[in-house]
Amino acid sequence: MKVLVINAGSSSCKYQLFEMDSESVLCSGLVERIGDPTGTLVHKIAPGTGKEKTVRLEQHFTTHVEGMREMIRLLTDPEDGVIKNKAEIFAIGHRVVHGGEDVTMPTVIDAKAKQMIRDNFIFAPLHNPANLMGIEVAETLFPGVPNVGVFDTEFGMGMKADAFMYPLPYSLYEDLRIRRYGFHGTSHKYIARKTAQFFGKRPEDVNNITCHLGNGCSMTAVRGGVCIDTSMGLTPLEGLMMGTRCGSIDPALVPFIMDKKGLSAIEADTLMNKQSGLLGICGTNDMRDVHAKREKGDNKAQLAFDMAVWRVKKQIGAYMAILGHVDAIVFTAGIGENDAFLREKACKGMEDLGIVIDVQENSTRKSGVRVISKLESKIKVLIIPTNEELEIAQSTLLVLGK
Ligand code: ADP
Numbered sequence: 001m002k003v004l005v006i007n008a009g010s011s012s013c014k015y016q017l018f019e020m021d022s023e024s025v026l027c028s029g030l031v032e033r034i035g036d037p038t039g040t041l042v043h044k045i046a047p048g049t050g051k052e053k054t055v056r057l058e059q060h061f062t063t064h065v066e067g068m069r070e071m072i073r074l075l076t077d078p079e080d081g082v083i084k085n086k087a088e089i090f091a092i093g094h095r096v097v098h099g100g101e102d103v104t105m106p107t108v109i110d111a112k113a114k115q116m117i118r119d120n121f122i123f124a125p126l127h128n129p130a131n132l133m134g135i136e137v138a139e140t141l142f143p144g145v146p147n148v149g150v151f152d153t154e155f156g157m158g159m160k161a162d163a164f165m166y167p168l169p170y171s172l173y174e175d176l177r178i179r180r181y182g183f184h185g186t187s188h189k190y191i192a193r194k195t196a197q198f199f200g201k202r203p204e205d206v207n208n209i210t211c212h213l214g215n216g217c218s219m220t221a222v223r224g225g226v227c228i229d230t231s232m233g234l235t236p237l238e239g240l241m242m243g244t245r246c247g248s249i250d251p252a253l254v255p256f257i258m259d260k261k262g263l264s265a266i267e268a269d270t271l272m273n274k275q276s277g278l279l280g281i282c283g284t285n286d287m288r289d290v291h292a293k294r295e296k297g298d299n300k301a302q303l304a305f306d307m308a309v310w311r312v313k314k315q316i317g318a319y320m321a322i323l324g325h326v327d328a329i330v331f332t333a334g335i336g337e338n339d340a341f342l343r344e345k346a347c348k349g350m351e352d353l354g355i356v357i358d359v360q361e362n363s364t365r366k367s368g369v370r371v372i373s374k375l376e377s378k379i380k381v382l383i384i385p386t387n388e389e390l391e392i393a394q395s396t397l398l399v400l401g402k
Helices: 064-075 111-119 127-141 170-176 185-199 253-261 265-274 277-282 287-295 299-323 333-338 340-347 388-399
Strands: 002-008 013-019 024-032 040-045 053-058 089-096 147-151 207-213 217-223 226-230 328-332 380-383
Touching (some): 002 127, 002 388, 013 388, 024 064, 064 127, 089 127, 089 388, 127 147, 147 388, 185 207, 185 217, 185 226, 185 388, 207 299, 217 299, 226 299, 277 299, 287 299, 328 333, 333 340, 340 380
Parallel strands (some): 002 089, 089 147, 328 380
Antiparallel strands (some): 002 013, 013 024, 040 053, 207 217
């Protein structure tokens, strides 16, 4: 059974076609700069199998429809196509960023679901319109094929009011639904399930803290498979320090900076989202470059790294307190899976709290799910590679009763 996963952005479209019987990726691709004369499409057949073949096109895709038509042509190419006919695609799973409070599970797309996505444009003005456009293009190009929305905010709906409310006037929640929603939910949900599998238990019987550390960073406290708290809030700006985002700061800073630097609200938003985090402190947002600079003695790069670690560590402590019992701390995403030094520093000195990292094992590069804590560590420290696309494909089948 084949499921196509689509992640549509305002000028891009990522896709992966899965054979769900084997959970293998038949092909993946990315159309970029849609609407621009310098558009590109990179299509990978059998990615990561050793037999990978890449097709690169430079083309002006005036709209998403054109980009996706080209995708279908490549999928069904008589020579290199991974399917003969687009009718082989059983269902399409779409990443949707914001589902608001109404979405607590993946949802078959119908008029009501589309209206729900529209209703949340206000919270994700860049992403939700693009996600909806991806859905509508898929409806046009794959008539009769069910579309399912899998929402980034869905997992965060496990939070209770004490965790999701901001201590602001209650009327702001009533009037504007201002509350904490959380993001990266698809990744956090996938990791919660994988963690339970690692222990050979049901998700209901496992508590874990997930550190999703990539360009965007978020952490989640999961009790029995349910997200009881997460570090991102109304928007993906809250919480940890990130590549270009500041994470949590004193909110009074915002009007102060706007006043002193003469910034508009949009400029202040750009400063916090695009010019802060690792980039703001040391001039680069890529953790590999932060390490390269730090190793050459750059004090600001060292500071940026230390700050990022400090916040992860503090969040681990906070989540241990609210969970009470923790089975595992899990690292995932680009930094979480690859940055041994950050993992070591984040878990260091916590032996009395039941976390004993195995420095040797942590710094050995291996693939797949693995343990990087010592045997005596009461709380296991794990690396689990995330796979948001597979989670979307699985959720798509599940909601369609397959
Ligand atoms: P996104 O949030 O865009 O999906 P990723 O999960 O791909 O991001 O993570 C990107 C981050 O992972 C970048 O900061 C990159 O530097 C970092 N990263 C990738 N490989 C390594 C590595 N070997 N060591 C440290 N950081 C790494």
